[in-house]
Amino acid sequence: METVIFVLLLCACAAGFVLFRRRTVPVSRLGPVVSGKLSIIIPARNEERNLPHLLQSLQLQTYESIEIIVVDDCSEDGTRAIAESFGVRVIANTEPPEGWTGKNWAVWNGYLQATGDLIAFLDADVRLSPHAVKSLLAARERTGGVISVVPYHEAVRFYERLALIPNLLGLFAFTSPFERSNPKKGLYGSCIVTSRAHYEQARGHEGIKGELLDDLNLGAQFMQAGIPVMNYIGYGMVSFRMYPGGIRSEVEGFSKGAVLSTSKLSGWTTLLVAVWFVGLLAAEAAPFLLGTTWAMPFAAGYLVYTAQLYGFLHYTGKFGYWMPVVHMLSTVFFLYIMLYSAYQVVFHGQVAWKGRRVKVGGRRK
Structure with a gap:
């Protein structure tokens, strides 16, 4: 059973490699083929x-x-x-x-x-x-x-x-x-x-x-x-x-489109993102399983996800040396953002951003 759990976590983690592409902007010192203002x-x-x-x-x-x-x-x-x-x-x-x-x-x-x-x-x-x-x-x-x-x-x-x-x-x-x-x-x-x-x-x-x-x-x-x-x-x-x-501006910034943006993605993207994230959540349960027979496969999954985060973040952002290790803190933050975003959209029909209240689907208040 422990082997099956570890294999499932590896497969979930692998979804990240399918989704992520290191498509950087090619450096050009000669400028565009066609110049212009x-x-x-x-x-x-x-x-x-x-x-x-x-x-x-x-x-x-x-x-x-x-x-x-x-x-x-x-x-x-x-x-x-x-x-x-x-x-x-x-x-x-x-x-x-x-x-x-x-x-x-x-x-x-x-x-x-x-x-x-x-x-x-x-x-x-x-x-x-x-x-x-x-x-x-x-x-x-x-x-x-x-x-x-x-x-x-x-x-x-x-x-x-x-x-x-x-x-x-x-x-x-x-x-x-x-x-x-x-x-x-x-x-x-x-x-x-x-x-x-x-x-x-x-x-x-x-x-x-x-x-x-x-x-x-x-x-x-x-x-x-x-x-x-x-x-x-x-x-x-x-x-x-x-x-x-x-942090208030950070929460407002991420939450204003967190829920609504998911409707714009293709079904395959949404599915693989969900698989990757569910695997991450499962791996982050490792500290709560200490002393059980399941501790080892979940801990191994946690290490695999951590290594993947270090690899991806080299190209995508500077978040400090320790945050990828304690990534569960960021996961909790993300879940809060999604819940807060859903609350604003479902119960208020509007979101806050830079001192304005913007109604979902269109008009400011």
Whole structure:
């Protein structure tokens, strides 16, 4: 029986190897095949902590034809002043009208002011390596469609490192081979690069103006328009520090789409993610089985999962040396996020994010 348990845990763990693909952005120092002006649109709401890191990294880019537009989304801190100190163009956004969510409204207004034939949407917490813009444009040119990048996650404080399991499960969803032909294939909103022509063909953010999951729904629009969608991981190229402002913002950030996003995945991706996670939960029962005959196979499963986490996280995020060992803490955090997300969606029909209440399926409150 002990052997059977260990084999089952190994099979569950193996689901992670099927889902995860080390699809990094190829480094390009020569630039894209077709050059052109790039408009970078950065929606920023109370981002005075994050914005300087992104704007500094943009100053170091080796691609020169860049227009930077920061959309100050009704910030109550020094976001606008910081953006202006870097000499970039700043647009003062208004509160979203009826039927729009806040980020979609901010991004759309940035797009209306953009003049480039190429467009990049970057979240304010993103940081780029010096060759990132050239490499992203070259990757987009090769794919012939729209690309997005799941940034390498720089987790600094303990509460940030609790995001280990939510972060990895999200990566499974974006790198899964079963998503290639998914008509609902999504993009990762922190870093999206497209051409103006493709963006307009897919109807852009105006076509998803009331959607909470803007990036996932935007990707589906590109797919419906017949435009290829490709997702990369940002190791060595694109990184971010997601929630330096505290654990409350981290919980809100992860929970706003935790439940709803599962409906966008292919059935095979959902199944394998569930198998991998159930195996993880079973392996994490090992400490409670000490002194029983089942302790050894579950402990062995725990070690196998831990080794796998170290291997995956080398390419996906920096969570400290010890968090992969005590990954059960992150698992508990993930379960709390899912329960909290379900509570908001089912009982309130809305979620909280950056001081706004957004109704599920569309309208802000």
